[in-house]
Amino acid sequence: MAAHNNAYSLPSQPLPLSPISMIDVFFPGLTNIPAALQQLQAGPNSYGRVLCICGLAVFFGRYVNDFFEAFVTRHFTSRVYVSHSNEAHDMLVAWISSQPFSRKASSLLASVGTMRRGSANDHFDGNQKKSLQYSPWNGSFSFWYKNRLLTFRSVQKEGRIFREEEISVSCTGRSPDVLRELFSECRAEYLKLVKNKTSVFEHRDGGWKKTRAIDKRPLDTVILDEKKKTALYGPPGTGKSSLSRAIAGACDLDIYILNLSGVDDSSLGKLFTELPAKYVVLVEDIDAVDVTQSRQRGTVKTGQDETSSSMEKSQGRVSLSALLNVLDGVGSQEGRVLIMTTNHAERLDAALIRPGRVDMKIELGYTNKDINARLFCAVFMRDDTLPDGSRQGDEVTLGNLTTEFANKMPEQEFSPAEIQSFLLEYRRSPHMAVENVQEWVVRTREGKRQMKRANSWVLQEGGDILG
Incomplete structure (x- = not known):
């Protein structure tokens, strides 16, 4: 029984733990490399040696590349970041897209018509209709600016709702002065684009x-x-x-x-x-x-x-x-x-529109005779010959037509948008506009009455249901 019990007794001393090297703390797995090298020397298979060497090269290369990139970025480069939601993004992309070197970018965003948010004059393919435009997107490339090598980088990052673009421009050296000059030029060119x-x-x-x-x-x-x-x-x-x-x-x-x-x-x-x-x-x-x-x-x-x-x-x-x-x-x-x-x-609540919060109030109501006349002139007063033989620049003819139109159009009944819509139907013939205005007034009044009855019926039915 004693022998049997001794066979299953636990050791009186705890097993020693392998010490953790400080090298493994900063470079995990690095302490196992010497043992791998010994096995490599002793191993008879030459192909296995080649594979081990390649594996070690990749292992070391990852650390060296990450360390070198972080070290250089932190101590030897300057960088300016641009948020996609800021107008500085539009300024930079507009300038970059207009430069010849941007055509060399390996990653581009193609768009039809206007640029992203309508901010830039991109490269056009020559067709005015459905023209294609291109701008750098989700990639990086380098370019020379004032004898300095700069790097443009566009990265897609996870946002609150969807992926967002983050743009940065970097240069070698601790001084960001050349980057400031670049953005100043981007701003100046952008202001030219949006002038007027x-x-x-x-x-x-x-x-x-x-x-x-x-x-x-x-x-x-x-x-x-x-x-x-x-x-x-x-x-x-x-x-x-x-x-x-x-x-x-x-x-x-x-x-x-x-x-x-x-x-x-x-x-x-x-x-x-x-x-x-x-x-x-x-x-x-x-x-x-x-x-x-x-x-x-x-x-x-x-x-x-x-x-x-x-x-x-x-x-x-x-x-x-x-x-x-x-x-x-x-x-x-x-x-x-x-x-x-x-x-x-x-x-509106009285507190919202009290003096001090709202300094000025104005009611823009329906048209009067003066506005009706000015709307007529705005549509037809142009210097070209119309199909009906009149010239839009003929002040005498247009003056008579304007007066006739203003007299036929009722006051304080229609909005400027309604009258302008009618006039544009006859943009090539002011005579036809004057001739048909009374018919349009009758037709529009009837349409409004029908709409009013329909709305009244809906409200009444809704009241019955809710009641």
């Missing part, structure tokens, strides 16, 4: 994105009552958005268009903090989101009304208090113009 244009930004993916650049529109091309060209509410099609863009062009400012239905309280504040020092921000159809009624709904606290109030509040993602905070904070800084448009001024 208004850059339009919209909120997308949590930030501002440049969507297009439009020609600056002089204020005199916006046909409204001259006494009302100073501030904005009124029926659809009365020129609220057009006047806002004209104001941005007249002030030589970019315009930022905000749709409140796509943001909440936190993102609203973030968007306003990311605005530049000087800008025009256009909040279109502020009544459509119904943010202005949150205070009234919040006063209901009992019974079924409380449940209804909570449901209504959840539909409006932006609260009135959050909107007022940005208007009184970053939105009220000097050099910034805030324009809010609405089709229903009566729905």
Whole structure:
């Protein structure tokens, strides 16, 4: 029994642990290389030796390459990074894409029509229709700039929603002066591209994105009552958005268009903090989101009304208090113009439009005789011969037609957009426009009456169902 027990007894001393080398801490597996070399010398197979040597070369090469790249990047190069959401990205890509050396890039992004976000003049293939444009994408290449070798790199990285592009330009040396000179040149060339244009930004993916650049529109091309060209509410099609863009062009400012239905309280504040020092921000159809009624709904606290109030509040993602905070904070800084448009001024909360927050209010209503005449002239006053034999530059003929048109068109009934749409149908014949205007008035009135009856029926049916 004693012998049997001794056979299964545990050792009285613990087994010694192999010491961990400090080399393995920084270079895992490096201490096993001497043993591998001994086996390599003793091994009879020459092919096996070759494979082992290649494996060791790859092993060492990985460490050497990573160490060398990190060391050189940190101590011997300068680099400037550009976020895809910043306009500096457009400036750099526009300049890079216009340079001959960018054609040598092995990785390109092809696009039809306008460049990414409409920012650059890329390489065209010669066709005006559906022209192809190319720009460097997800790769790197080197180029000479002012006798310095620079490297352009585009990398795709995981973003909050989708992969985002990160661009960088680097050079050898600790001084980034040459990179600053490059970006200054990119900025100067970019400003030439957007000269006499208004850059339009919209909120997308949590930030501002440049969507297009439009020609600056002089204020005199916006046909409204001259006494009302100073501030904005009124029926659809009365020129609220057009006047806002004209104001941005007249002030030589970019315009930022905000749709409140796509943001909440936190993102609203973030968007306003990311605005530049000087800008025009256009909040279109502020009544459509119904943010202005949150205070009234919040006063209901009992019974079924409380449940209804909570449901209504959840539909409006932006609260009135959050909107007022940005208007009184970053939105009220000097050099910034805030324009809010609405089709229903009566729905707006008094706190939102009180003096101090809204300094100017103007109603852009339906047309009068003067506006009708100016709309007619704007469409037909051009120096070319029309198919009906008249010349658009003939002031006498056009003057008579303008007066006749203005007399036939009723006042305070149609929007400028409606009248302009009618006139453009006869853009080649002002005589036909005058001849058919009364028929159009009758037809349009009947269409509106039918639409009004249809809307009334829908509301009535909805009331019966809900009731």
